[in-house]
Amino acid sequence: MGGTEHGTMGYATRPVHPALRPYVGDVIGYASDAPPPEVHRGLPSRHLTIVVTLDEPLGIRWPGGPLEKHDALVGGLHSTAVVIAGTASRTGVQVSLTPAATRALFGLPPGELGSVVLDLDAVLGPRAARLTDQLREASTWERRFDLLEGVLLRRLRDRRPTTVRPELGWAWLRLCESNGAIGVQELASEVGWSRRHLTDRFVTEFGLAPKVASRVLRFERVTAHLRRHPRPRLADVAAAAGFADQSHLTREFQAIAGCSPRQWMAEELPNLPSNPQAAAIVPASAAGSH
Incomplete structure (x- = not known):
């Protein structure tokens, strides 16, 4: 720690x-x-x-x-x-x-x-x-x-x-590895199912459609980057994450987070660890106060 x-x-x-x-x-x-x-x-x-x-x-x-x-x-x-x-x-x-x-x-x-x-x-x-x-x-x-x-x-x-169908486990892994960049049709072809069958089974297993999960994973990639680099050029972030342009990123951010990227950075970043997977130790007084 x-x-x-x-x-x-x-x-x-x-x-x-x-x-x-x-x-x-x-x-x-x-x-x-x-x-x-x-x-x-x-x-x-x-x-x-x-x-x-x-x-x-x-x-x-x-x-x-x-x-x-x-x-x-x-x-x-x-x-x-x-x-x-x-x-x-x-x-x-x-x-x-x-x-x-x-x-x-x-x-x-x-x-x-x-x-x-x-x-x-x-x-x-x-x-x-x-x-x-x-x-x-x-x-x-x-x-x-x-x-x-x-x-x-x-x-x-x-x-x-309980067990999950291996096709669904593979589909989830592929989406995560690609940060949502793989298309649903390509994913369906890889597991040998139709797009509709994959979508139906995926929703039942995970609660999200594969296309929606892809949006979440791509969004997660952006927020993880912003936490590590809090003064970014949003156009560069959008391009790296596969968005058409900065406006596309802003619209997606508004739809998912309910605010713009700049608003989220101003309101949320000061209270978040810079690396989502590695937090810092709290002061001893706070750690032992409850």
């Missing part, structure tokens, strides 16, 4: 246990000494998400929907940003899960969680409340990570994972 602070927000992480690497992208602890922003955007990505707050419930709202509050939640793959608002929560733990994790850890396909946010007990049962209490009682990030890791390792050991 190591790194720097980013404004008023600090982060902690450590390498994922080898047995969990096919299922967990990263585990990040976060803590802030300042009041939370009025609105934060939970952007879509290739990962499902678990969040356990260490203080107050987290307010989540889908565009146009009501605000719902959660002490601990699981969110599926989605194609537009969720709004995080109406909350006093400043400290918590976030786990990024691969789609394969839902079958291995929860015994269900990721499509059953597609575009929804649920209380964590929907997939963990009563263990979710115990885990939340234990994480809040722990005095260090290392202890919190040990607790989370233990729960996930036990789930992996005790459950017999």
Whole structure:
């Protein structure tokens, strides 16, 4: 663990246990000494998400929907940003899960969680409340990570994972490897299915159509670049990510994030780690304050 602070927000992480690497992208602890922003955007990505707050419930709202509050939640793959608002929560733990994790850890396909946010007990049962209490009682990030890791390792050991068609696993892998650059027809040809059959099966398995997943992956590539390079030439970013031009990128950003790239950078980047896969350690005082 190591790194720097980013404004008023600090982060902690450590390498994922080898047995969990096919299922967990990263585990990040976060803590802030300042009041939370009025609105934060939970952007879509290739990962499902678990969040356990260490203080107050987290307010989540889908565009146009009501605000719902959660002490601990699981969110599926989605194609537009969720709004995080109406909350006093400043400290918590976030786990990024691969789609394969839902079958291995929860015994269900990721499509059953597609575009929804649920209380964590929907997939963990009563263990979710115990885990939340234990994480809040722990005095260090290392202890919190040990607790989370233990729960996930036990789930992996005790459950017999349901299987996914190899064609669908291959299609997801190809989309991720290409950052959404491969076309749906090419993808269908590679797996030996018709485009319609691939789309239907893909939606059932992942909760998103392959074309929509491609948009998310391409968008994710852009936001990851902006987090590493916060003063970019957007025209260059658009070209590198396969957009027709900067205007095309801006329209896509507006459709997915609900704001322009410049607005997102101004409002969100100061409180995010520069590398989405590598966060920084929080100050000792913040790490042990809950």
